[in-house]
Amino acid sequence: MEVAELELMIPTYDGIQAAKVKLNHVVVRTPLMKNLNFSERFQAEVSFKREDLQAVRSYKIRGAYNKISSLNEIERQNGIVCASAGNHAQGVAYSCQKLGIKGTIFMPSVTPKQKIGQVRMFGKDMVEVVLIGDTFDDAYNEAMTYCDKHKATFVHPFDDEKVIEGQGTVALEILEDADGPIDYLFVPIGGGGLAAGAITVLKTLSPNTKVIGVEPTGAPAMKESITQGTNIVLPKIDTFIDGAAVRQVGAKTLDICKEGLDDIILVPEGKVCSMILQLYNQEAIVVEPAGALSLAALDLYKEKIKGKNVVCVISGSNNDITRTEEIKERSLLYEGIKHYFIIRFPQRAGALREFLTEVLGPGDDIVHFEYSKKNSREKGPALIGLELQNKDSLKELFEKLEAKSFAFEYLNEKPDLMQYLV
Known part of the structure; x- marks a missing residue:
């Protein structure tokens, strides 16, 4: 292949400018919105790039x-x-x-x-x-x-120069609409197309902006590939954050991201779920899991972004309402509020009542109780889900269970078993 042909396969700033013209009458020029709650919380100027407002509800x-x-x-x-x-x-x-x-x-x-x-x-x-x-x-x-x-x-979802150039128009709009220089840009990473496009723009127009990529903890394909120096295939991933869960990133996107990213943060899936609920309850913004990734990362960067101008890309809002219960469950587990146990009640009368009155705290709630029909609720093992009023009371709960001779297994530390049973 000739050198000139090879260069055509690499995304360029000029290509992104051309893409902007082509997309002018097709895509929504989504707003860059300063968020007062997040700005106050992180003592920074935090703005959201609202790609969830596209006609297809994502930047894709x-x-x-x-x-x-x-x-x-x-x-x-x-x-x-x-x-x-x-x-x-x-x-x-x-x-x-x-x-x-x-x-x-x-x-x-x-x-x-x-x-x-x-x-x-x-x-x-x-x-x-x-x-x-x-x-x-x-x-x-x-x-x-x-x-x-x-x-x-x-049409590849991310590893194509034209696709990357199209995604890069997000960064063009951000720079055009920003009120002053941008210190940090947080972008979600799945295959890496959006991050690669943003890097291509920023290295030309705003080289001092730090680009922070955000991946789910359960699918760190970009971070692992950069760390290991080769484009690896993850043997197993958590697909919950489906918009950013890939086993392998692109060859083109990896080359760009390993040179242009200033950092990659891994965010637990449960933390993302908490952010989804927070955005809905406090901001009236509906996002899909991948759409909340960049905002969920701010807690992990809060000291560095104080006093800075920060932009987070909300990448999409194609969330299925049937996932709401799972999102709530993952959030409660991550926040340390919800806990699952297999409890074997002692062979004495009134053990269940003792558990309710002397082990549980006054504000704790049983949200799941399941036992085998061949066993008595008073004597057989039971699968129990608890929501604690205070997450810091878990240690005290363990101590009470042991003091009252309740044999138990704590399932939160055994996620595979918990997923099977619950």
């Missing part, structure tokens, strides 16, 4: 449209393909409908009906949804087979 429309609109006539006639169960699929569907290009979108068969419905709604008659396999990898493999057979163009 930017990269998808920029890529698909760049195809030549033959490529357009052959159609495009993508594999996704989330926001990328919706961005691709919307772009196909706007540009009049046929698209085939492969999604795992276990994808929630709400997301499938959204993709079909945005794509209308220009998109065919193919449900195949149980995992993203199954859908991806089928998509690549289809591309080879039909000579269709695969």
Whole structure:
């Protein structure tokens, strides 16, 4: 490959400027909004870049449209393909409908009906949804087979220069709308497309801005790849933060991020859930788990950002209401409020009443109680979930259980067993 051809495959600042023009009448110029509560809490100027307000409720429309609109006539006639169960699929569907290009979108068969419905709604008659396999990898493999057979163009969710340049327009808008220089930009990282686009802009226009990438603790593909010096494949990930849970980042995005990121923070999934609930209750903002990542990281950086101008990208709001109970559960577990035990009551009359009156605190609540029908509630082992009024009283609870001879297993320290039982 000639050097000139190779350079065309690398995202550039000029390419991002061109993408901005192309996207001008397609994407929403989302607001950069200063948040008073977060600014006061962190003693900083904290603003939100509200990509959750896009037509498809995430920034993914930017990269998808920029890529698909760049195809030549033959490529357009052959159609495009993508594999996704989330926001990328919706961005691709919307772009196909706007540009009049046929698209085939492969999604795992276990994808929630709400997301499938959204993709079909945005794509209308220009998109065919193919449900195949149980995992993203199954859908991806089928998509690549289809591309080879039909000579269709695969639209990658992040590892493509046109996609990265489209995502980079988020940073252009931030700099244009910011009130003064930006000290810190916090961006969520899944495959790395948004971070790579932002770095490409900032190294040209605002080199003093520190770019902080944020990954879920259960899917640290970018951090591990940078640490190990090679693009690794994580053997196992927690898929709860589905918009940022990838087993492997892009080759292009890794090259850019390892040079341009100032830091990568890992945020526990439970902390993200607490942030989702806080945004809903205090700010009336609905976000998906990946959309809350950048804000959830601020606690871990609070000393460094004092007095600074900080921007956090809220990347999306495609949250399924059926996940609300799981979000609340994960938040309570993370905050140290909810605890699960297997308790074997002593073989004496009144043991259950003793547990209720002498072990539990006056404000503690039993939220889960399950026992085998072959055993008496008074004598057999029981699976019990507790919500403590004060998270600091857990140690005292342990001491009371032991003093009253209640044999128990603490399941919060055994997440695999807890997930199976609860």
